[in-house]
Structure formats: structure tokens, C-alpha cells
Amino acid sequence: MTKSDHQMRDDTAATLPARLLGPQRRNLWFWVFVGPFAIGLALFTYVPLLWSVYLSFFNAHNTVNPTDFVGLGNYTAMLSDDAFLSSLGTFLLFTAFIVPATYALSLSLALMVNRLRFAQAFFRSVFFLPTACSYVVASLIWKLSIFNGVRFGLANTVLGWFGVDQTAWLSTTSPPWYWLVIVTVRLWLQAGFYMILFLAGLQRISPQLYEAAAMDGARPGWQVFRHITFPQLRATSVAVVLLLVINAFQAFDEFYNLLSDARGYPPYARPPLVYLYYTALGRDQNLGLGSAGAVILALIIAMATVVQARWFGLGRKED
DSSP: OOHHHHHHHHHHHHHHHHHHHOGGGTTHHHHHHHHHHHHHHIIIIIHHHHHHHHHTTBOOBSOSSOOOBOTTHHHHHHHTOHHHHHHHHHHHHHHHHHHHHHHHHHHHHHHHHHTOSSSHHHHHHHHHGGGGSOHHHHHHHIIIIISOSSTTSHHHHHHHHTTOOOOOTTTOBTTBTHHHHHHHHHHHHHHHHHHHHHHHHHHTSOHHHHHHHHHTTOOTTHHHIIIIIHHHTHHHHHHHHHHHHHHHHTOOHHHHHHHOBTTBOOSSSOOHHHHHHHHHHSSSOBHHHHHHHHHHHHHHHHHHHHHHHHHHTTTOOOO
16 A cells, blocks of 8 residues: 555544534534434444344344354244234234224314314314323223223223123133224324324315315315315325334234233234244243344335335325
8 A cells, every 4th residue: 555545544534523523513512412312223223123133044042142053944934933924914903903993083083173263282182192101001001990801890880881791801702802902092092193193284285275165166074075185185194004004013012911911921912023022032032033023024014114105106296
């Protein structure tokens, strides 16, 4: 290496901090505030993610430093595991329940709140407030107070007024009443958040469109909603559906806290994250299989998101 090459390297090393700090160190405070967050994000998010991918290629029983390389063996084992495939089926069923239910409820709430002439901020806050509640706390309230399997539960008390026998909501599999408990708690927790998204979309619709529709003889109500309001919410609807599907893939807290007890988790209604939790942290401590399942799940989420985005034309210029 020539002397000029050494000099160029030294000049680059010397100017790198200056480039990061910017002229007259204007970026100094940016790095002061962002630096700790960036370091924490790398240490507690990206490093574990990369290490999980690394573990998925090894036979990692009770260790995070494996030496037995198995290649794609863990992936093959997971894709041929009936329990894992059944957990994906549970996700599909949960998605079929929760996505349309949350979409319809949040859109209905947004339409009602948007039409209010007074106390709009109050009702917006009331419906949004459950979003701040912990999934664990809400699940325990649903399990111990509302859908308790004994006669003291709120649901059984109300049914008792009409002469209906008490129901073991979380342990009855025929019919599967546990789905009612799981779906309602998720609805209560997340409908307010998506209501806010729809409210933002509704407030972006120009009032001139409604004035023009009234002049053309459009009847207020369903006709205006179908031909003006709903088409104008297309971009918001696409974003809401994408977020709902991704969140359904990540369901864990409500399933685990509602259905598990001192005897463990029942064999039914196991979403992917619950199954992976017991695979990686259960009796076998098989971190290799658990990591492979997590990578498969992440790929499925990514593919589902891309397919939905292409299907709905996300990012495409509107006519």
C-alpha cells in the first residue's frame, strides 16, 4: 500500500466523526438522544433476531451456543409437525373471526363518533382508553370476572336470569365457547385504536363531495356511505386490514392467560406463538426447533403482508 493510500485512509478516519456530528456539531444532540435508543434496539431486538436465525440451523437443546449443525433439519421437522400446522390453522380461524369483526366495529364506532355534534372528544377518549390496558390484565378480568365458568361469573349470572344453565366458557369444546371469550377480549382491547385510524380517514374526506352528492339527489345514509364515504376510506381500510392480520399472527397474551391453568395449556386453540413458547421454553428446551418455527412464522407474516399490499394496491397512485 502506497503512502498516499495510508494518507487517504487517515483522512477518512479523521473526517468520519466530523461527518456524523455535522457542520459545527449540529448533529451532536441528535446522537445524544437517538444513540441510546439505537444501541438498545440493536442489542435487544436485532441481535436476538439474528441469533435466532443462527440457532435455527443447529440442534440446540438447553443451550444458546450449539455446535451440532443440522442445516434445514429443524425447518423440515417443523413443517412436518402436525401440532405446528394445527397452530397455523388456529391462527387462520382466529383471523377469520377477529379481522372482519374488528374492522366492522371500529368503522361503526368511527362513523358514530364522527357524526357527534358535542362531546366528540369525550367519546373518542372513552373508546380509545381500552387500548392502554394490558392484554394480561384484560384477559384475567375476562377469565375471572366475566366469563368465569361458575355461577358467579357475570355472563353466567345474566344467563341465569333467563333460566339458562351455567356454561364452562373456556373448557367447553363442543360448541367451542372459548372463541367467544378470546374474540371479545381482543375486540375490546383493539377496536378503539382502529377507530382512531378511521376517524382520521373520515376527517380527510372533503365536505364538498357530500354537498355535490346532495345536489345530485343522493340520499343520506347507506347510499352516501356506499358511493362516497367507503371508497374514500380505501387507503385507511387497507392499512387497517394489514395491521389486523399482522397482529393476529402475533396473538399470545390472551390465549395463554385465558386458556392455561395449573395443569398447563389445553391441546386446543394453540396459536403459533403459544406453540413455539412451549417448544423453545417447555420441557424439551428445544431452541433450535423454536427458532426455526419463529423464522417460518416471520416469513409467513412477510409474505402475507406483501400479498395483501399487492392485492389492495398499497402505494399505487389513485386515479
